[in-house]
Amino acid sequence: MQARKDSNVQGIDVSRYQGKIDWQQVKADKREFVFIKATEGQTYTDPNFVTNVKGALLAGLLVGTYHFLRATSADVAKAEAAHYAKSLEAIGGAKALQLPPVMDYENNPAGISKAQINVVARTFLLELERLTGIKPIIYTGNSFAGNFDASLGSYDLWIARYSDTRVPDDQPAWKFWDVWQYSESGRVPGIVGNVDLNEFNGSLADLKKRYGREQDVSNPFNGYRITSPFGMRKHPVSGVNKFHRGIDLVVSPADGPIYAFIAGEVMHAKMGVSGSGFGNYGITVAIRDDKGYLHVYAHLSAAAVKVGQQVKRGQLIGKQGSTGISSGAHLHYEVRKACTPQYGYTATESGVVEPTQYLINYYGQTPVKEDKPLSQRDINVVSPWAEATWAEVTANGYYDGTRPGAMITREESGIVMNRLRKNILKLIAGINGNVADMDERLKKIEAEG
Ligand SMILES: [Zn+2]
Numbered sequence: 001m002q003a004r005k006d007s008n009v010q011g012i013d014v015s016r017y018q019g020k021i022d023w024q025q026v027k028a029d030k031r032e033f034v035f036i037k038a039t040e041g042q043t044y045t046d047p048n049f050v051t052n053v054k055g056a057l058l059a060g061l062l063v064g065t066y067h068f069l070r071a072t073s074a075d076v077a078k079a080e081a082a083h084y085a086k087s088l089e090a091i092g093g094a095k096a097l098q099l100p101p102v103m104d105y106e107n108n109p110a111g112i113s114k115a116q117i118n119v120v121a122r123t124f125l126l127e128l129e130r131l132t133g134i135k136p137i138i139y140t141g142n143s144f145a146g147n148f149d150a151s152l153g154s155y156d157l158w159i160a161r162y163s164d165t166r167v168p169d170d171q172p173a174w175k176f177w178d179v180w181q182y183s184e185s186g187r188v189p190g191i192v193g194n195v196d197l198n199e200f201n202g203s204l205a206d207l208k209k210r211y212g213r214e215q216d217v218s219n220p221f222n223g224y225r226i227t228s229p230f231g232m233r234k235h236p237v238s239g240v241n242k243f244h245r246g247i248d249l250v251v252s253p254a255d256g257p258i259y260a261f262i263a264g265e266v267m268h269a270k271m272g273v274s275g276s277g278f279g280n281y282g283i284t285v286a287i288r289d290d291k292g293y294l295h296v297y298a299h300l301s302a303a304a305v306k307v308g309q310q311v312k313r314g315q316l317i318g319k320q321g322s323t324g325i326s327s328g329a330h331l332h333y334e335v336r337k338a339c340t341p342q343y344g345y346t347a348t349e350s351g352v353v354e355p356t357q358y359l360i361n362y363y364g365q366t367p368v369k370e371d372k373p374l375s376q377r378d379i380n381v382v383s384p385w386a387e388a389t390w391a392e393v394t395a396n397g398y399y400d401g402t403r404p405g406a407m408i409t410r411e412e413s414g415i416v417m418n419r420l421r422k423n424i425l426k427l428i429a430g431i432n433g434n435v436a437d438m439d440e441r442l443k444k445i446e447a448e449g
Contacts, residue, residue, distance in 0.1 A: 014037065019048075066104045094132035095133065098211060102136060107141075179198050182198070210314065267287065275342075285305060
């Protein structure tokens with residue numbers, strides 16, 4: 001892995017063993033971040049946890065917490081995640097802190113298998129993310145890190161190796177560290193005795209940018225001018241009224257940098273070829289996130305990443321441009337539900353989601369906007385989440401659209417269902433040739449419930 005760098009920001013990690021800490025002195029010593037022990041196992045909470053978090057926040061450090069994992073089964077891993085998440089409520093929850101929660105998994109006293117270590121780790125990480133809404137990071141030691149599958153490489157790594165000269169080893173899951181705990185015997189003003197020293201792979205600004213929750217989260221496209229929203233619009237080039245599959249964003253200058261809105265693996269990074277799913281998209285970078293959605297950055301003047309590369313949120317991926325069919329330099333950003341076939345391209349808008357809401361939901365920073373109760377809604381307005389389906393249903397003729405948004409009656413829904421049923425039978429019978437026979441067989445299936 002990479003070596004330390006003078007320009008990297010410095011931090012520490014602490015638990016009750018450091019006793020009472022003078023956080024102002026720590027901060028004055030240019031220790032800009034701290035990971036504070038919160039919990040261990042299914043029941044233990046560090047007695048200094050809340051005091052340490054409050055003191056460090058007051059002194060202006062960036063604060064995160066960690067949980068020491070003891071689980072040897074998936075069930076216990078879940079219980080430990082619940083205990084950690086619950087304990088975080090005492091300081092306002094994981095989202096009240098600037099740094100993500102941490103799984104500290106560093107030993108194997110029960111001697112479970114490598115496969116089981118990965119089951120335990122994955123279960124804990126997913127459950128913790130579900131409970132806190134924040135993707136955790138992994139803390140481990142230089143040799144223990146070799147236990148983790150390559151798939152865990154999508155988590156940021158905080159690695160321990162106490163050396164001035166030897167860098168942490170390359171691992172199946174990681175070739176770079178994000179945080180390196182390089183000493184367990186550091187001396188820092190404001191702390192009596194030894195303390196662990198850490199370095200983040202970047203400046204203080206980089207650290208804030210990577211994990212910072214103090215940015216404007218209501219607008220994931222902060223810094224961009226939105227020139228055309230997602231949804232129905234008149235196409236700027238053809239003039240035809242058409243569904244816009246993504247959102248158009250503009251930065252200046254015209255060849256300004258484009259950063260990834262989300263982390264993932266690069267699936268495409270070149271000129272879009274007709275029929276590939278990126279025809280007319282120009283130079284297109286497409287990144288698959290950990291949920292399998294494909295993030296498409298189109299009309300670029302250049303790509304700065306390669307296929308197969310892992311990209312982090314905020315990483316430079318290319319330059320704005322106007323390649324492909326484009327009315328001027330802009331970024332067309334679209335989020336597809338799938339990556340295959342044709343990079344998840346669909347002829348209708350059914351294959352895409354609204355990008356702004358997707359990012360907001362993904363980062364869990366703002367709850368999904370709930371529809372008003374039925375009784376308060378304008379029944380002639382179709383809910384945004386239903387727009388795409390509604391357009392498809394009306395286009396297919398299953399609903400004539402004369403009462404859009406009105407509550408559908410029993411009779412109407414029955415007619416629609418029955419028509420759908422008959423059409424499916426006709427469709428299959430087109431292959432099989434016998435509607436009556438198909439009807440008999442479907443009735444049997446329906447009778448089974
Ligand atoms: Zn567009």
